Amino acid sequence: MNKSGDINSNRQQLLRLTDEPGTDHNAKVWILKCLQCSDIYGSNGTDAWERKCPKCQKAQAGLPIPTERDGLDWTREEHIIAFHLYNRIPFGSIHMRNPEVIELAAILGRKVGSASRKLANFARLDPFHLERNVHGLEHGSKGEEEVWKEFTECPETLALESARLLAARLGSNIEQVTDIDEFDLPPPGIEREAVVKLRVKQSFFRQRILSAYDFRCCVTGLTSRPLLIASHIVPWAEDVANRLNPRNGLCLNALHDKAFDRGLMWVDPDFIVRLAPNLREATDESKQTIEWLMSFEGKRLLLPNNFQPDSSLLAKHALRHHKI
Numbered sequence: 001m002n003k004s005g006d007i008n009s010n011r012q013q014l015l016r017l018t019d020e021p022g023t024d025h026n027a028k029v030w031i032l033k034c035l036q037c038s039d040i041y042g043s044n045g046t047d048a049w050e051r052k053c054p055k056c057q058k059a060q061a062g063l064p065i066p067t068e069r070d071g072l073d074w075t076r077e078e079h080i081i082a083f084h085l086y087n088r089i090p091f092g093s094i095h096m097r098n099p100e101v102i103e104l105a106a107i108l109g110r111k112v113g114s115a116s117r118k119l120a121n122f123a124r125l126d127p128f129h130l131e132r133n134v135h136g137l138e139h140g141s142k143g144e145e146e147v148w149k150e151f152t153e154c155p156e157t158l159a160l161e162s163a164r165l166l167a168a169r170l171g172s173n174i175e176q177v178t179d180i181d182e183f184d185l186p187p188p189g190i191e192r193e194a195v196v197k198l199r200v201k202q203s204f205f206r207q208r209i210l211s212a213y214d215f216r217c218c219v220t221g222l223t224s225r226p227l228l229i230a231s232h233i234v235p236w237a238e239d240v241a242n243r244l245n246p247r248n249g250l251c252l253n254a255l256h257d258k259a260f261d262r263g264l265m266w267v268d269p270d271f272i273v274r275l276a277p278n279l280r281e282a283t284d285e286s287k288q289t290i291e292w293l294m295s296f297e298g299k300r301l302l303l304p305n306n307f308q309p310d311s312s313l314l315a316k317h318a319l320r321h322h323k324i
């Protein structure tokens with residue numbers, strides 16, 4: 001146990017080595033994360049190999065987490081790592097008690113409040129919040145704007161780079177930091193690399209959409225995560241420029257996603273859900289399911305807190321299926 005990513009026999013993972021002195025002779029503070037309860041704490045480097053979690057394994061309290069970069073300017077790399085997290089968490093969850101925000105601060109050596117403020121500042125740049133003129137977030141930095149601009153101009157490049165930078169910090173790989181199922185990948189080689197790149201981009205889109213909608217289907221309100229899909233309004237293959245555009249997405253349950261994909265469902269530009277009348281005719285023994293699917297006809301979408309769907313893309317989808 002001597003580098004980021006290593007895990008001891010008590011399931012405590014080494015998040016980051018620091019140069020701050022610990023309380024043992026010659027010991028430095030290492031930051032550990034409990035893989036059982038996600039608690040993050042400082043440990044003497046000398047104890048890390050056998051350390052137990054202060055919270056769920058009743059070990060002694062941890063040492064304070066060093067914040068040695070507090071007060072220093074944020075680098076481009078730090079901004080991009082923060083942006084990676086901004087992409088994954090719902091707007092309403094950007095606060096100092098969120099374990100993911102606490103982890104970001106620990107990785108970067110910054111105070112939790114500073115990490116939380118950085119994420120809120122990204123939200124400031126979100127077109128939706130700009131339109132609503134959210135106040136109190138005026139004190140953003142140039143670095144945030146630059147990363148936001150890069151993301152808007154080259155989202156695929158930034159999605160990959162943010163995953164790479166975070167993985168390098170954590171001693172992990174990009175498959176792990178983007179929750180890609182490794183069983184699903186070809187063996188190592190050129191083909192695998194291409195597939196991983198594609199999956200990282202898809203995962204970025206999925207996380208962005210699901211978190212924008214607060215992990216809730218925008219038609220039914222369903223919150224069961226395994227059943228939620230980040231649907232493209234205009235399909236991936238058809239519109240390269242809008243592949244990772246979060247305004248080209250809807251968070252849907254698997255059945256409405258399929259109906260939307262097949263043109264059996266569409267959404268009017270004023271966000272009213274429409275279902276094809278011929279769906280009803282197609283019923284047989286599956287009557288109940290079809291009636292449930294149809295019962296959302298005429299309802300208004302449950303809109304996200306940011307990245308509202310683009311009405312012109314909704315119209316394009318409807319038009320493609322000859323609905324308008």
Ligand SMILES: [Zn+2]
Nearest residue numbers: 034037053056
């Ligand atoms: Zn624990």
